[in-house]
Amino acid sequence: MNLSRLSGTALQYAFLGLAAFLSIFPFFWMVISATNTSIDIIGGKTTFGDAFLANVGKFFTEVDVPLIFWNSAKVAVLATVLTIAVSSLAGYGFEMFKSKARDRIYSLVLLTLMVPFGALMIPLFMMMAKTGLINTHIAIMLPTVASAFIIFYFRQSTKAFPTELRDAAKVDGLKEWQIFLYIYVPVMRSTYAAAFVIVFMTNWNNYLWPLIVLQSNETKTITLVVSSLASAYYPDYGVVMIGTILATLPTLFVFFVMQRQFVQGMLGSVK
């Protein structure tokens, strides 16, 4: 009995250990590779090397790092703020205002989740070309602002929002936008935090759409720069890894800063 429990625990830990290894190894490999030369990386070296500074130096001479980071940060932050503002309003509206058409419209919104981006790409591109927005950062942000997934996420969370709060606020004479701004937003802040992490990550890592829209070296985001470095006939993998690390840091940072709220937001905002 005791023995079988012990072996069960052992099995559990073995599994957890394996899972931990699988998720940590790529990061480990990324960091190790950033300190090695391309030749060592190809040779499969798995220990720290001494090429870290050389790789950083090369990355900073080949890439206009401040400009690229400014581009990425601008796009990711603005798109995230806009997305959350628009989609949380929609989620709030869908849950609070009862009408016959509501669920039909909501189903239509959810239906858009099933359309792959590849199918929308060409019509979107034509729209942007006609409005003269090609090669601008606005063109990257606009299509992401009304996000069906974030609307869904906010509506689901809003279900836990006590309607008594809204009723009480109404009795006190608050208008709807005031209820939203002064009651709903503070109460739902962990939902907002979680949504921020999700949307920021998606926008920061966004690749296909910026690739289609951006046309010049000056407007490129970090994902495009890393892709370009990695696709050389003889990529300098050490330099590529520096780029990958730098591209990963902001999402890691955002996640760790908001980790507590993120977990709360996932469990449900209102206690």
Add this chain to the structure above:
Amino acid sequence: MNNRTILSRLAAGMFAGASLLASTAAFAGEVTVWCWDPNFNVAIMKEAAARYTAKRPETTFNIVDFAKADVEQKLQTALSSGTTDTLPDIVLIEDYGAQKYLQSFPGAFAALSGKIDYSGFAPYKVELMTVDGTVYGVPFDSGVTGLYYRKDYLEQAGFKPEDMQDLTWDRFIEIGKEVEAKTGKKMLGLDINDAGFIRILMQSAGGWYFDKEGNLSIENNAALKAALETEQKILQAGIHKPAAGWTEWVNTFTSGDVATVTTGVWITGTVKAQADQSGKWGVAPIPKLNVEGAGHASNLGGSSWYVTESSAEKDEAIDFLNEVYAKDIDFYQKILTERGAVGSLLAARTGAAYSEADAFFGGEKVWQNFSDWLAMVPAVNYGVFTNEVDTAVTAHLPSLGEGANVDDVLKQIASQAEGQIQ
């Protein structure tokens, strides 16, 4: 009086302004170029641009680098949506995909017949950018192939450089067995999930996945059959070191584990990067298949420049490509020395860099040899679906090693390829 002076001055000023406008209006635009690889195509294009602006300072260049797949994706999106004003003036396209773009989007690229002297380029490079007798594009880098071999290993096994000339693949395999017996080294690295080796062999016999008219040609394709048979013989003889993926394949020879490499000339830089192997390498023509029309010259990879028809700077872009890529021999010396790029302009061989003996290859004039082979690469029709058929071939390579009948494999490849093309 006073008024008249003012008027005449004004008129003179306007005239001067107008003539200034007229003189710059000839060529004053910005030429935008899309290409990939910052250390190769992008750097080479910057060199070409610098040479052109030295003569015509009013022209400026905007060279944008994207990943190769990204250039293709952007090109495809802009062309399919018909928003051609978003296209660059010049774009780099991989040779295997050229016919796909030229045939799928007729009128999208500028016809250059009559504007460029194509007789100076390697014929196979011109053929791959020709549709119905009209040539589009300007040939750029070549993947002319060679057999790179370790002189030291082969000498240990009793073979001299003379023995490596004019080989057949059967003889190559025999030598491989000797080399392994005497030195313990494998003869070549082989990635079973990459059909590049098959493509080299097939084109060396003037064959491709498509016939001259561009129709799929698999089952009765003698060159393809001979190529598959050769790969099967190599796999069964066990003279290869298996490699999974590109980096592992490169590692087979940089680490000194294999005695030969058969691939495009662009590998030279990687081979020479191993300074401690200097003097140990030689380059011979690749072995020959045992079919009619087979030779010792072939190609792997390569790409070329195309001008978009909708470009506002079309004439300027064509003039630029013509002045540098079709005429400037010194330019080709520089990109060979600095970037290891072998262009497809045959006259480039008359320059200093091409005539130099290379100490790394024991003083051989390797570039003269490559230039000889470049002119002999058989012209084939790369067709519209090379990459699709290549996937079908790759899927069936592992079964060759298990001893599958080559005719059956050809049948399976044909049916899968037909399915993918439709």
